[in-house]
Amino acid sequence: MVEVQGVRFRYKDGPEMDFPDFFCGAGDRMLLLGNSGSGKTTLLHLLCGLLRPASGKLAVAGRDLGASTDRELDVWRGDDVGIVFQRAHFVQSLTVVENLALPHQLTHGSVPADVLHRMDSMLDRLGIAHRAAALPHELSVGEQQRASIARALLHQPKVVFADEPTSALDDHNASAVMDILDREAADATLVVVTHDQRLKDRYSYCVTLERLAP
Amino acid sequence: MTLGLSYQAWRNLRAKPLQTALSLALLAFGVGMVSLMLLTEKQVNDAFARNIKDIDLVLGAKGSPLQLILANVYHIDAPTGNILQSEADKVLKHPYIASGIPLAYGDNHEGYRIVGTDHTYVEHYGAEVNRGRLWSEPFEVTLGARVAAQLNMELGDTFFSAHGLTDQTDVHTDKTFTVVGILEANGSVLDQLILTPMESIWNVHAHEGEVVDPATREITAMLLKKRNPLAVLTLPNVLRETNMQVALPAIEVNRMTQQFGLGTAALRAIAMLIMALSFASIFISVLDNIRARRHELALMRTMGGTPATLYRLLLLEGGLLSVAGTLLGLALSRVGMAILGQVVENQFHYDLDAFTVLPSEGLLVVAAVSVGLLASAIPARSSLRLDISQTLSEA
Numbered sequence: 237m238v239e240v241q242g243v244r245f246r247y248k249d250g251p252e253m254d255f256p257d258f259f260c261g262a263g264d265r266m267l268l269l270g271n272s273g274s275g276k277t278t279l280l281h282l283l284c285g286l287l288r289p290a291s292g293k294l295a296v297a298g299r300d301l302g303a304s305t306d307r308e309l310d311v312w313r314g315d316d317v318g319i320v321f322q323r324a325h326f327v328q329s330l331t332v333v334e335n336l337a338l339p340h341q342l343t344h345g346s347v348p349a350d351v352l353h354r355m356d357s358m359l360d361r362l363g364i365a366h367r368a369a370a371l372p373h374e375l376s377v378g379e380q381q382r383a384s385i386a387r388a389l390l391h392q393p394k395v396v397f398a399d400e401p402t403s404a405l406d407d408h409n410a411s412a413v414m415d416i417l418d419r420e421a422a423d424a425t426l427v428v429v430t431h432d433q434r435l436k437d438r439y440s441y442c443v444t445l446e447r448l449a450p
Numbered sequence: 451m452t453l454g455l456s457y458q459a460w461r462n463l464r465a466k467p468l469q470t471a472l473s474l475a476l477l478a479f480g481v482g483m484v485s486l487m488l489l490t491e492k493q494v495n496d497a498f499a500r501n502i503k504d505i506d507l508v509l510g511a512k513g514s515p516l517q518l519i520l521a522n523v524y525h526i527d528a529p530t531g532n533i534l535q536s537e538a539d540k541v542l543k544h545p546y547i548a549s550g551i552p553l554a555y556g557d558n559h560e561g562y563r564i565v566g567t568d569h570t571y572v573e574h575y576g577a578e579v580n581r582g583r584l585w586s587e588p589f590e591v592t593l594g595a596r597v598a599a600q601l602n603m604e605l606g607d608t609f610f611s612a613h614g615l616t617d618q619t620d621v622h623t624d625k626t627f628t629v630v631g632i633l634e635a636n637g638s639v640l641d642q643l644i645l646t647p648m649e650s651i652w653n654v655h656a657h658e659g660e661v662v663d664p665a666t667r668e669i670t671a672m673l674l675k676k677r678n679p680l681a682v683l684t685l686p687n688v689l690r691e692t693n694m695q696v697a698l699p700a701i702e703v704n705r706m707t708q709q710f711g712l713g714t715a716a717l718r719a720i721a722m723l724i725m726a727l728s729f730a731s732i733f734i735s736v737l738d739n740i741r742a743r744r745h746e747l748a749l750m751r752t753m754g755g756t757p758a759t760l761y762r763l764l765l766l767e768g769g770l771l772s773v774a775g776t777l778l779g780l781a782l783s784r785v786g787m788a789i790l791g792q793v794v795e796n797q798f799h800y801d802l803d804a805f806t807v808l809p810s811e812g813l814l815v816v817a818a819v820s821v822g823l824l825a826s827a828i829p830a831r832s833s834l835r836l837d838i839s840q841t842l843s844e845a
Contacts, residue, residue: 278839281839281843284752286838286839310754310755310756311756313751313752313754314754315754317752325748325749326746327750328465328746329458329461329462329464330453333451334453334461339753339754341454342753342754342759
């Protein structure tokens with residue numbers, strides 16, 4: 237489902253980054269552990285097709301990213317990939333519900349009724365149903381994080397990437413958020429990118445990114 | 451759920467009410483001023499042109515030629531004085547002159563001029579009788595459409611005339627005018643006049659039983675139509691030794707509008723400046739939006755939005771602003787026109803139509819909307835080059 241082979245990347249004027257090979261099967265969950273500066277976010281962006289590698293093979297959710305056009309990747313992200321960002325970004329002028337429906341709108345040009353139905357029950361399970369009509373900046377950090385999880389999972393993606401989903405949260409909230417992720421993404425492949433040692437024992441499959449050579 | 455790009459653009463504009471209001475107000479004022487100037491210029495020029503209609507020369511007492519024209523063609527100024535009818539008739543017989551319409555006035559009713567003339571005046575402007583008939587006997591009057599409507603007068607109504615052209619202080623209570631007809635409105639100066647035989651004017655100022663000596667009968671002016679273009683050059687010489695002059699309406703009106711022209715040019719420059727400012731404000735707000743909302747835009751790219759989607763969204767925001775501002779401007783110019791029309795009506799009894807749409811305004815709309823789109827299209831281009839990965843990594 238997620239396959240990384242000999243992937244190298246370098247930013248303009250930056251050192252070359254060399255990423256470990258790994259494979260993650262359908263429905264599996266894995267942890268990409270690394271300290272800051274180890275290229276975690278870079279790898280995540282590579283996996284989402286937001287960055288293109290200098291060399292190597294990246295296959296995610298049945299798609300060979302190197303062989304896909306930007307346009308194809310835009311649609312693919314909307315259809316098959318869910319991303320939970322470290323900081324929950326929202327379109328500030330739209331309500332929570334509208335933000336959650338936005339991926340469907342952008343990918344398919346409309347929001348079907350069954351998505352709205354799924355959204356209702358998901359908001360209910362995540363305990364933010366009462367915030368549905370609020371604007372994003374009116375939500376607490378924890379609520380924002382839950383809303384962004386709901387948005388990433390609503391279109392039932394094949395792969396879910398979570399970038400430091402717990403780093404801004406206390407112990408209690410961190411484990412609550414991870415429980416939610418586990419539960420809601422039960423049918424998807426889940427890749428959690430983090431430096432949060434609290435999560436180390438959560439999954440048996442863990443790939444550690446080494447600090448880059450200076 | 452409505453969540454199309456237009457809706458998103460609308461929500462984004464509403465999320466920044468102050469910025470949106472500023473851009474809207476600037477554009478509305480710019481467009482409004484330009485449109486208001488187009489409207490007034492067109493309508494004033496039309497009114498002037500309509501009333502000049504085939505009047506080549508105006509014969510009247512010596513004085514300001516412009517005043518002679520304004521008083522006798524447009525009835526918005528006091529006359530320069532009176533001339534003897536016998537002298538005017540001599541000019542009418544000049545071989546270069548084809549025909550003439552005599553005008554005699556000096557009285558008013560409720561601010562509307564009572565003008566003594568003959569039926570050729572009505573024929574000249576192609577006016578039709580709406581109700582009743584044209585005047586035939588002294589002290590019979592036919593009302594212009596505006597006069598009848600404003601004073602709420604009907605056939606058979608009677609009134610006294612007042613001396614002078616505006617006030618009601620000195621009323622001639624011994625002579626009663628009777629309404630025998632009302633003209634169809636035709637947009638000419640006749641709409642605002644009370645027409646009657648010349649004899650009414652002469653008799654109203656005569657004492658009881660007195661008969662006015664035909665040799666001393668006076669008129670105010672005569673509207674002349676020339677037979678030969680040389681009339682323009684010859685008549686001033688002919689009239690040199692008399693107390694009369696001829697003036698050319700076309701030339702006097704031209705001279706006057708040229709003097710207005712300087713003022714309108716300055717106003718037009720200001721309006722253009724305001725419009726330019728509004729486009730700059732749209733440009734800046736789109737640019738600012740891209741900077742402030744780059745996380746949002748990058749986010750949309752991770753959720754299936756293409757660069758074209760972002761570009762269209764930003765263009766829609768600018769386009770929506772331009773269209774709304776332009777429409778608001780047109781509405782504003784109508785309000786301005788209605789207010790201006792009220793003032794003009796009260797002072798000059800002229801009608802300005804606030805609700806006409808000019809072809810040149812269509813051009814104004816197209817120009818304003820396309821420049822508005824351009825002002826958003828240029829900064830929006832940077833959304834096509836947005837580095838999603840880097841933007842999302844920024845803390």
